[in-house]
Amino acid sequence: MKFLLVALAISMSISILSWSNVVTFADKDNDGVTDFFDNCIDNPNIDQTDFDSDSLGDECDSDDDNDGFSDEVDAFDNESSEWSDIDFDSIGDNKDDDDDNDGILDSLDFFDTDPTEWADFDFDGIGSTKDDDDDNDGILDIVDNDPTLxxxxxxxxxxxxxxxxxxxxxxxxxxxxxxxxxxxxxxxxxxxxxxxxxxxxxxxxxxxxxxxxxxxxxxxxxxxxxxxxxxxxxxxxxxxxxxxxxxxxxxxxxxxxxxxxxxxxxxxxxxxxxxxxxxxxxxxxxxxxxxxxxxxxxxxxxxxxxxxxxxxxxxxxxxxxxxxxxxxxxxxxxxxxxxxxxxxxxxxxxxxxxxxxxxxxxxxxxxxxxxxxxxxxxxxxxxxxxxxxxxxxxxxxxxxxxxxxxxxxKPLTEDIREKFQPQFIEGTSKIIDIQSPAVISDFQFIPKVNMISFSIDRPQYVVMYIPSEFVTSKMVVTVNGQIPRDLSAKNNVLGEDIAMIRFVPNDAGLVMITPLS
Structure with missing residues (x-):
């Protein structure tokens, strides 16, 4: 019996010693929270705030909201969706609809971080306030009679x-x-x-x-x-x-x-x-x-x-x-x-x-x-x-x-835009439709032989939609007597009784479309 009591005492002693190794009553930062439970051992933080729940208290966390910006540069270190406030109006830039506080909403402001600028009407990358040639005409505003657009x-x-x-x-x-x-x-x-x-x-x-x-x-x-x-x-x-x-x-x-x-x-x-x-x-x-x-x-x-x-x-x-x-x-x-x-x-x-x-x-x-x-x-x-x-x-x-x-x-300018140039067949209600950036002139249609001719002022693609009655099964297309590149043709376009001819001429000049004899 005496032996059992001694053994029990030794066991309790070991348990007490073991427990004292786990639970420490030390409080290094003297904030009333023991080090074992303290999420910032070296920084007093009695409320144990941990905004981003990363087990590191805000007092010792260099990125409180875990947004990737250190608290030193983060103006909103308890808001993960914000970090900067460029105009210091206490509204984070993500929520601020006027980042530079110049009275122009960011949706309209082309320079939303510069309170002195908001637009660039000649789109040369310089705001209108700093631009000394607002209409980009090569004449400085100071001597330009009409300096703005x-x-x-x-x-x-x-x-x-x-x-x-x-x-x-x-x-x-x-x-x-x-x-x-x-x-x-x-x-x-x-x-x-x-x-x-x-x-x-x-x-x-x-x-x-x-x-x-x-x-x-x-x-x-x-x-x-x-x-x-x-x-x-x-x-x-x-x-x-x-x-x-x-x-x-x-x-x-x-x-x-x-x-x-x-x-x-x-x-x-x-x-x-x-x-x-x-x-x-x-x-x-x-x-x-x-x-x-x-x-x-x-x-x-x-x-x-x-x-x-x-x-x-x-x-x-x-x-x-x-x-x-x-x-x-x-x-x-x-x-x-x-x-x-x-x-x-x-x-x-x-x-x-x-x-x-x-x-x-x-x-x-x-x-x-x-x-x-x-x-x-x-x-x-x-x-x-x-x-x-x-x-x-x-x-x-x-x-x-x-x-x-x-x-x-790059807006399409008149010289490169496609021009639709319908040609009206004399004596009928029929039309031959021609699309091309080039200008079509001197159009002629000779019905007896189904021959079409016209001139183009530059080597640009030409697309023609011709009522099938004006073409034969085989036609020859030439520009200045030469067969053009990228020549293609199709009958019954989109199920309609229309023939389509498309080609790209090598040069400006005379186009002739004639039946193959």
């Missing part, structure tokens, strides 16, 4: 209106605000080109997603001020905002005709003829499609029928305008829902070409509705139940975003 003058004049639109969080509301603003601007100012220049500048600054939409409104107002299509279009540059101004003018014209209960103008097919030979002609015919929807409203069939009565390529341009305006109208009214996008293009009521174009136009419209965001636009396309229509929608979305980005980087 019209876009800068208008931006300063209407800065408050622009700032009001920039405040809007929702992309669609912001775009609508800018559209209304440009309507007011066009109403107040005489020069429509100046308004378009400002829309381009705001687009490049990132304030507007794309100036094409707002330029529609400039065109609407221009026609209402001066109700003559030709006078509003001649002399304007269709490359500005990818023809949106032209679409707006034509839309306003046909809307006005419908409001007055007038019949569709019998000359609608030739309303753009004054622009033949320029790239603006394409923008005008495309705008005609927009206008037809303004005239016929929800009657898509009637709008398409009027396009189909035109020549092959005129029809294609017109139909694209119809589909863009139609899809925009419906989605604006109904919203982007699975039911709305799935029922926009009824395959049973449209021929195959129209169905494809309608589905692609949904994608085009969705690009504007989602600020040209491919991911967001794709989500909306995928609401379409029909897989084929969904795929076309995604393709239309991709092409619109690609075209918009290409324009922002």
């Amino acid at each position: 019209s876009s800068e003058d208008l931006a300063i004049k209407y800065l408050q209106n622009i700032k009001d639109c920039a405040k809007m969080d929702d992309g669609s509301s912001r775009l609508l605000c800018y559209s209304n603003f440009f309507g007011v601007l066009a109403e107040n100012e005489e020069n429509n080109s100046d308004a378009l220049e400002l829309s381009i500048a705001l687009s490049k600054l990132g304030a507007i997603d794309d100036c094409h939409f707002v330029s529609h409104e400039v065109g609407h107002v221009a026609f209402n001020k001066k109700p003559n299509v030709a006078e509003n279009l001649i002399g304007m540059d269709g490359t500005m905002c990818r023809g949106g101004y032209f679409h707006g003018v034509l839309s306003a014209y046909f809307h006005d005709e419908q409001e007055k209960n007038k019949s569709l103008p019998s000359d609608y097919k030739v309303i753009c003829n004054g622009l033949i030979g320029s790239s603006n002609y394409q923008d005008c015919v495309h705008g005609l499609g927009h206008g037809l929807v303004h005239y016929f409203g929800e009657d898509l069939g009637s709008s398409l029928e009027k396009c189909h009565d035109m020549s092959f390529y005129q029809n294609r341009l017109c139909m694209k305008g119809v589909m863009m305006q139609y899809t925009d109208n419906v989605l604006t009214r109904q919203g982007i829902t699975s039911d709305a996008v799935s029922n926009l293009c009824n395959e049973s009521k449209l021929d195959n070409v129209d169905f494809v174009e309608c589905s692609m136009s949904i994608g085009t419209t969705l690009a504007f509705f989602t600020n040209h965001d491919l991911e967001e636009g794709s989500k909306s396309c995928k609401l379409i139940e029909d897989q084929q229509s969904q795929n076309y929608c995604l393709e239309g979305l991709r092409l619109e975003i690609q075209d918009s980005e290409k324009y922002e980087i």
Whole structure:
């Protein structure tokens, strides 16, 4: 028994000694928390705060919020989403919508870390305040009689209106605000080109997603001020905002005709003829499609029928305008829902070409509705139940975003833009459509032998759409007597009785297309 008591005592002693090795009552920093439990042994921190839960207390953690920025440089070391406050207004830069506190929201401010600058209207990388040649014309502002661009003058004049639109969080509301603003601007100012220049500048600054939409409104107002299509279009540059101004003018014209209960103008097919030979002609015919929807409203069939009565390529341009305006109208009214996008293009009521174009136009419209965001636009396309229509929608979305980005980087100038130059066959209602950046002249068609000839002013690609009755099964194409490179041909284009010939000449000169004898 005595032996058992001694053994028990020894065991308890060992346990006590063992426990004392685990639990220490030392408190190195004298903060009332023993070292064993203290998450900062050397730094007093009685509350044991550990914001990022990394077992290292904030008092001794060099990165309290675990955001990768040391507390020495982190102005918000208890907020992982923030670390800097460049304007010292106690709002982190990620949440601050005016980082440099200059009164210009970051969404509008091209220099959002420099309170002395906000815009660069000649896009030379120097803000307008520091730029000594604001219009980049090579003449210093100090001796320049007109030192600033019209876009800068208008931006300063209407800065408050622009700032009001920039405040809007929702992309669609912001775009609508800018559209209304440009309507007011066009109403107040005489020069429509100046308004378009400002829309381009705001687009490049990132304030507007794309100036094409707002330029529609400039065109609407221009026609209402001066109700003559030709006078509003001649002399304007269709490359500005990818023809949106032209679409707006034509839309306003046909809307006005419908409001007055007038019949569709019998000359609608030739309303753009004054622009033949320029790239603006394409923008005008495309705008005609927009206008037809303004005239016929929800009657898509009637709008398409009027396009189909035109020549092959005129029809294609017109139909694209119809589909863009139609899809925009419906989605604006109904919203982007699975039911709305799935029922926009009824395959049973449209021929195959129209169905494809309608589905692609949904994608085009969705690009504007989602600020040209491919991911967001794709989500909306995928609401379409029909897989084929969904795929076309995604393709239309991709092409619109690609075209918009290409324009922002390097706008297409008149000399490199494709020109649609229809050639009217005397004695018939038929047209041979020709597309090319080159200028076509001296066109001739000799019906007895089905021979076509014309001149081109430079070696640029040429695409021709010819009614099949004017070609034989085998034709010879020559430029200055030589067969051109990249020559290709196709019959029954898109199922229509149309032949297509495409070639790239080596030089400017005489083109001859003759039957093979």
